[in-house]
Amino acid sequence: MKRDDASAEPSPESLTEMPEVDFSTAIRPNRYANLRGEFEHAVFLDRELFARFGSAEKVVEALKLLADLGEKSRSRGAA
Numbered sequence: 001m002k003r004d005d006a007s008a009e010p011s012p013e014s015l016t017e018m019p020e021v022d023f024s025t026a027i028r029p030n031r032y033a034n035l036r037g038e039f040e041h042a043v044f045l046d047r048e049l050f051a052r053f054g055s056a057e058k059v060v061e062a063l064k065l066l067a068d069l070g071e072k073s074r075s076r077g078a079a
Contacts, residue, residue: 043059045059
């Protein structure tokens with residue numbers, strides 16, 4: 001069934017009946033945002049890989065060590 005372009009627009013009478021609604025107050029901040037702590041990104045590891053490290057702290061330590069080694073190898077390669 002085809003719709004008329006004229007029927008798609010609201011009539012002036014219906015617009016006067018509808019109250020103006022302000023949706024700016026409807027936006028709520030994330031109530032769980034303060035629970036996330038200080039982290040900014042989440043990384044998901046395989047269970048087998050996490051089992052090798054045993055804790056999140058050990059994973060972070062290993063990643064920092066790997067990043068430091070990568071920087072050192074780049075600086076040596078440029079020299």
